[in-house]
Amino acid sequence: MFDTNELVLNMGPQHPSTHGVLRVVLRLDGEKVVDADVVIGYLHRGIEKLSENRNWTQIILLTDRMDYVAAATNNVGYCETVEKLMAIEVPRRARYVRTILCELQRIASHCLWLGTHAMDIGAMTVFLYAFRERELILDLFEEFCGARLTYNSMRIGGLPQDLPPGWDKKVLEFCRIMDGKLDEYEELLTHNRIWLERTKGIGTLTAAEAVDLGLTGPPLRGSGVPRDIRKDEPYAAYDEFTFDIPIGTAGDTYDRYLVRLEEFRQSLRIIRQATEGIPEGPIVGKVPRLIKPPAGETYHAIESPKGELGYFIVSDGKSTNPYRFRVRPPSFCNLQGLRRMVKGHLVADVVALIGSLDVVLGEVDR
Amino acid sequence: MDLFVIPLLKILIVLNATLVGVTYMVLLERKVIAWAQSRLGPMRVGPYGILQPIADAVKLMLKEDITPARADRWVFTAAPIIAMVPALIVYAVIPFGDKATLFGREITLYITDINVGLLYIVSVASVGVYGIILAGYASNSKYPLLASLRASAQLISYEVAVTLTLVSVILVAGSLSMVQIVRAQESAGWWFVFVQPLAFAIFFIGGLAETNRAPFDMPEAEQELTGGFHTEYSGMRFALFFLAEYANMIVVSSVATTLFLGGWLRPFPGVSALSFLDIIPGWTWFLVKSFVFLYIFIWVRATLPRYRYDQLMRIGWKVLIPLAIVNLVVTGIIKVMLL
Amino acid sequence: MGEAIAFYTLSFFILVFAVLVVTTKDTVHSVLFLVLDFLFVAALYALLGAPFLAAIQVLVYAGGIVVLYLFVVMLVNLKRPPEAHEDPHRRTRFGYALSVAVLVELGVVAAYSHAIPAPVLAGARSVIPVSGNTEEVGWLLYTSYLIPFEIASMLLLVAMIGAIVLAKREL
Amino acid sequence: MADDSEKPPLPPAVAPGMPAEGAGTAVPSAATGAEAAPASPAAKAAPAPAAAKPAAAKPAAGGPEHAPKAAAPTGPTEPAPPVDLPVPAFIASLQSAISGSVIHVSYWVGDWTIVVPASQLLEIARHLREAADAAFDFCSDVTATDWPPRAERFDLVYCLYSTRHRHRVRVKARVADQQPVASVTPVWPSANWLEREVFDMFGVNFTGHPDRRRILMPEDWQGYPQRKDYPLEGPGELLMENPLDWLKLRQAREESDIE
Numbered sequence A: 001m002f003d004t005n006e007l008v009l010n011m012g013p014q015h016p017s018t019h020g021v022l023r024v025v026l027r028l029d030g031e032k033v034v035d036a037d038v039v040i041g042y043l044h045r046g047i048e049k050l051s052e053n054r055n056w057t058q059i060i061l062l063t064d065r066m067d068y069v070a071a072a073t074n075n076v077g078y079c080e081t082v083e084k085l086m087a088i089e090v091p092r093r094a095r096y097v098r099t100i101l102c103e104l105q106r107i108a109s110h111c112l113w114l115g116t117h118a119m120d121i122g123a124m125t126v127f128l129y130a131f132r133e134r135e136l137i138l139d140l141f142e143e144f145c146g147a148r149l150t151y152n153s154m155r156i157g158g159l160p161q162d163l164p165p166g167w168d169k170k171v172l173e174f175c176r177i178m179d180g181k182l183d184e185y186e187e188l189l190t191h192n193r194i195w196l197e198r199t200k201g202i203g204t205l206t207a208a209e210a211v212d213l214g215l216t217g218p219p220l221r222g223s224g225v226p227r228d229i230r231k232d233e234p235y236a237a238y239d240e241f242t243f244d245i246p247i248g249t250a251g252d253t254y255d256r257y258l259v260r261l262e263e264f265r266q267s268l269r270i271i272r273q274a275t276e277g278i279p280e281g282p283i284v285g286k287v288p289r290l291i292k293p294p295a296g297e298t299y300h301a302i303e304s305p306k307g308e309l310g311y312f313i314v315s316d317g318k319s320t321n322p323y324r325f326r327v328r329p330p331s332f333c334n335l336q337g338l339r340r341m342v343k344g345h346l347v348a349d350v351v352a353l354i355g356s357l358d359v360v361l362g363e364v365d366r
Numbered sequence B: 001m002d003l004f005v006i007p008l009l010k011i012l013i014v015l016n017a018t019l020v021g022v023t024y025m026v027l028l029e030r031k032v033i034a035w036a037q038s039r040l041g042p043m044r045v046g047p048y049g050i051l052q053p054i055a056d057a058v059k060l061m062l063k064e065d066i067t068p069a070r071a072d073r074w075v076f077t078a079a080p081i082i083a084m085v086p087a088l089i090v091y092a093v094i095p096f097g098d099k100a101t102l103f104g105r106e107i108t109l110y111i112t113d114i115n116v117g118l119l120y121i122v123s124v125a126s127v128g129v130y131g132i133i134l135a136g137y138a139s140n141s142k143y144p145l146l147a148s149l150r151a152s153a154q155l156i157s158y159e160v161a162v163t164l165t166l167v168s169v170i171l172v173a174g175s176l177s178m179v180q181i182v183r184a185q186e187s188a189g190w191w192f193v194f195v196q197p198l199a200f201a202i203f204f205i206g207g208l209a210e211t212n213r214a215p216f217d218m219p220e221a222e223q224e225l226t227g228g229f230h231t232e233y234s235g236m237r238f239a240l241f242f243l244a245e246y247a248n249m250i251v252v253s254s255v256a257t258t259l260f261l262g263g264w265l266r267p268f269p270g271v272s273a274l275s276f277l278d279i280i281p282g283w284t285w286f287l288v289k290s291f292v293f294l295y296i297f298i299w300v301r302a303t304l305p306r307y308r309y310d311q312l313m314r315i316g317w318k319v320l321i322p323l324a325i326v327n328l329v330v331t332g333i334i335k336v337m338l339l
Numbered sequence C: 001m002g003e004a005i006a007f008y009t010l011s012f013f014i015l016v017f018a019v020l021v022v023t024t025k026d027t028v029h030s031v032l033f034l035v036l037d038f039l040f041v042a043a044l045y046a047l048l049g050a051p052f053l054a055a056i057q058v059l060v061y062a063g064g065i066v067v068l069y070l071f072v073v074m075l076v077n078l079k080r081p082p083e084a085h086e087d088p089h090r091r092t093r094f095g096y097a098l099s100v101a102v103l104v105e106l107g108v109v110a111a112y113s114h115a116i117p118a119p120v121l122a123g124a125r126s127v128i129p130v131s132g133n134t135e136e137v138g139w140l141l142y143t144s145y146l147i148p149f150e151i152a153s154m155l156l157l158v159a160m161i162g163a164i165v166l167a168k169r170e171l
Numbered sequence D: 001m002a003d004d005s006e007k008p009p010l011p012p013a014v015a016p017g018m019p020a021e022g023a024g025t026a027v028p029s030a031a032t033g034a035e036a037a038p039a040s041p042a043a044k045a046a047p048a049p050a051a052a053k054p055a056a057a058k059p060a061a062g063g064p065e066h067a068p069k070a071a072a073p074t075g076p077t078e079p080a081p082p083v084d085l086p087v088p089a090f091i092a093s094l095q096s097a098i099s100g101s102v103i104h105v106s107y108w109v110g111d112w113t114i115v116v117p118a119s120q121l122l123e124i125a126r127h128l129r130e131a132a133d134a135a136f137d138f139c140s141d142v143t144a145t146d147w148p149p150r151a152e153r154f155d156l157v158y159c160l161y162s163t164r165h166r167h168r169v170r171v172k173a174r175v176a177d178q179q180p181v182a183s184v185t186p187v188w189p190s191a192n193w194l195e196r197e198v199f200d201m202f203g204v205n206f207t208g209h210p211d212r213r214r215i216l217m218p219e220d221w222q223g224y225p226q227r228k229d230y231p232l233e234g235p236g237e238l239l240m241e242n243p244l245d246w247l248k249l250r251q252a253r254e255e256s257d258i259e
Helices: A047-051 A058-064 A072-084 A094-121 A124-145 A167-189 A193-199 A207-212 A218-222 A253-276 A330-335 A339-342 A347-357 A361-365 B005-037 B051-061 B073-093 B117-138 B142-173 B178-188 B197-210 B233-260 B271-277 B282-303 B309-338 C001-024 C027-047 C053-074 C090-115 C120-125 C134-142 C148-165 D089-097 D119-128 D191-202 D235-241 D245-257
Strands: A006-013 A023-029 A032-039 A296-304 A307-315 A324-328 B099-104 B104-109 D106-110 D110-117 D138-148 D154-160 D168-175
Touching: A006 B142, A006 D245, A023 A339, A023 A347, A032 A307, A032 A339, A032 A347, A047 A058, A058 A072, A058 B178, A058 B197, A058 D245, A072 A094, A072 A296, A072 A307, A094 A124, A094 A167, A094 A253, A094 A296, A094 A347, A094 D119, A124 A167, A124 B005, A124 B282, A124 C134, A124 D119, A167 A253, A193 A347, A193 C027, A207 A218, A218 A253, A218 A307, A218 B309, A218 D110, A253 A347, A296 A324, A296 D106, A296 D110, A296 D138, A307 A330, A307 D154, A324 A339, A330 A347, A330 B117, A330 B178, A330 D191, A339 B073, A339 D119, B005 B051, B005 B142, B005 B233, B051 B233, B073 B117, B073 C027, B099 B282, B117 B178, B117 C027, B117 D191, B142 B178, B142 B197, B142 B233, B142 B309, B178 B233, B197 B271, B197 B309, B309 D154, C001 C027, C027 C053, C053 C134, D089 D110, D089 D119, D119 D154, D119 D168, D138 D191, D154 D191
Parallel strands: D110 D168
Antiparallel strands: A006 A023, A023 A032, A296 A307, A307 A324, B099 B104, D106 D110, D138 D154, D154 D168
16 A cells, blocks of 8 residues: 655756756655756757857857856866967966956855855845845956956956956955955854754765765865865966865765855955955967967866866867867766765755755856 | 624724735835845835835736646635635634723724633644645645645644643643633733743744744745745735735734733733833734734744754654643643642 | 524535545545534534534644545555455445444434433533533543543554554564 | 966977977067066976967968868877976886777877777776876866767867876777777766766767766757767758748658657
8 A cells, every 4th residue: 555656856947946957857755865867958058069160269258158157267267278279378467367356256156156055945145145245246347347247358368458447456345345244154154053954964975975976176175175276286376375275074065065165265365365466567468369279189177166167179270260179067077976965865955965066057058 | 783793893804904914014024034135125116115015916916827737626726715714713812902992882802702712723723734735735746745745744743832832821821711811911910931931932933833934934945845835826826825824924923922922911010110001002012022023033034044844843843842741741730739 | 593503504514525525536525525524513513612622623633633634645546446356346335334333323322312311411511611611621531531531542542552563663 | 386377388380299309498488578477397398499489470381290281180189298208107007007008198288198099998997097106086077079081080088187196187089980989987987977978969889888868968869969060050040040941840850750
């Protein structure tokens, strides 16, 4: 009479907490997840294919559309890869500005993550608070490049334009504001009993598992692997600043939360150092009028807010578009870990874990 | 004439006041949460958005009323009504005040005072759960089904704890009648919150859970279950669920006010030095106290994350119910010793 | 007069719902009619001047037990066709036999109550004052009916333990 | 420290083959105004002719070695490392551990690439993961490149990283269309989705993959979009321009499916 029927629950692609168009097909025993199939591709726009038919400069614009909450980071990663192929030296000022923008972008992206993650667990005020601060960053970006979401804020060889006057003061002012706001977030969450119960011991991954699953970024560091491309293979101007790489111990959702919160602080630290020490000088290196890298291929990775954002680009040296343009999207690879993480947890934890991975579907599907 | 007209008038007034109160409760919630989140909340309809509830009501009434193709039609239609009606008829026994003189007539400020008033509230509230279960079942959809299972498990579990705390209050008051309970507090000179603090705490937590409010709002956890048991509802039927939830919040606040905060009594009814406060009519005290309660409901929602379903059940069965039983036993022993 | 009208209306609905409970095909609907039945019975109690009993009826039966019925009905798929070796009419016949037995029992009770002299019934009625009967119910339960009450609670305890043992075999 | 500015400015015109003349330090040829670029580690710098200029005036002039004609390239440029640049130890040990495992070693703008035979891929992967000097425990990317006229048209590219030694390598295997190639998912579980994507986009025939399904494209999709011969215009464009024709095409397709 009591047959143990499993309930198949289709979560998404239209679901408030799958952060876009992620679809997770859950096999439930009661509310416990027996297995999960992660289905993606609903936002696939073929950016890789499109890029093979765009010239090198136009692709910057396409990279905006991948991780659309960290567009500047995508721009930097792409531009640096092309610069690596073409052996262009980027002026120090431009590298400093790139670092500042990347870190501002990291804070903006983490703000969005914090807001949505807390919202998924039911703390809705944090969502609004985090978006309030993200707005300040968007204002800064708007002043720099005129756009608020898809910035197109980099050029191969440097920057599209110099910083507006007084911008660095505003950045420092933002850092001052943000310091206080971080404490505000922590007050609402870090020692909150319910928050602890909802995040501790959820989706625990050991360091070895996290590496095996190909996780990068905060999910990997949350499991205690001190890997950060900013330190390991520095790009932009990261080698000139002192900052720490926070790592977790337990590898659960709470540790990933703590790691990201500490990354806020470290980012502020980098921004302060970079803004105060920003050198004068040109903002664009010596770039040929027609961008056409020599034949060859390279893989270049940077640390996006989500993890290792890698570009594998093949140039045939003859045409004005890449022969092959491949992105290693951190969200895609991190999302792969979801299936392993949700097993044995409840439906409510599934949304907490999706939030904890911090995926952006624009990047997963490209 | 008095037998029919005055009660009917009272019912009419209470019913309308409740419905208006409930709609404005929604506005209050939106405003309070907005302030907590450094926003403004609704500002467009009327000055400071005070006409927003009316606009919402009009919108919801004009919206298309969708019944899913494979839903159980009759049950689907009945569910919101079953949810709403108990929430409203509970007001019959809530004493908003003691007596008032109007047009030379002495009128009691409650519709009726039955001697099992508290039991009546509990039993009617227990029927309200059908609205949720049936909504989940009749929608013929998985999310509402999961939500309704959660909701019914939650309501049944917390009802045990809440009812047990009520029993300890009854022990102290010596009556099941709402009016008599207030009078008992008057003669004791203390609000029962000072006599039964543990019962008050359990009642408050249980009240949050029974009205499906944060941090126990699992049945309608939109982040997990896309809206919970009312996922498939639209238009006025959805509005009924919505209103029922807020009506239930007001019921819980009113009951808490009556049982623990002395109903229409002024603060410290036993301290004669504060008797100048008697100028303020009793119903004002009642409304102010209920409002404070409602405010706390909203405040909690703006502050706390949501519990998980199993954690909620654990708190209910392993913390609240044992505490309530202990409280009841201790109260009983003290009562017997003092007699 | 008004009381009589109310009584017969309520009784009529109680009977109609009772019939619907057993004739409806959809089990959930059937359970719902059962709830309605209980609610009307509660109204009957209220009419008889027993508000305490009415409230308890709603709280325990309508609000508690039937919710659990509904759980079971919703969770367990009852649309299973009977097994091939089972006689499809066996249950029906069993049902008929049971109804006849209950009817006979009711008839006996009715005949017996007619045989009791009127003053005894009147005395029983006077125990329940119209104003309130919570205290009386409690008083009676713990004095005259203490042993049945305790036996009933023992029975419930045994049932509870049995249920737990059945549900969790590997305890 | 390894910023772009420190990357050796490589001579595009002579890029293929990389004549190793003078392991000089990188000449910051493009460092126009940047004051005191951080000290570039000479050890890491690749040799570069002093006269080298970044792809500038005549970028298309020097064709790659494989395709002197202006025709479509038939393969990637895989320049051999300069002779004076020591080949990483793990490549040598791989060569000695599995004979014939390294077909070609290439170095370009700081990246090491080894080309391996597709038949030994799984074995090589296991070695690279387990050997102490390699310890590539992290498979950061799996992708492919399509070089149509070539018989073994696909370059399978595995980007590996070692969290212990913090070094990277790119492993390439050439496979033909439909040629079965062992999945490396047993070695690196993270390759699961990445290989699915390669299967989805290129139709590379992975064997032993635990879950070989399309991942980004719909399950009933025909063809492999990232192949170079995949039409850039198709039903999708038709839909926008002429919905009726599109509908006919679709119906025809559905009917053929039913048969």
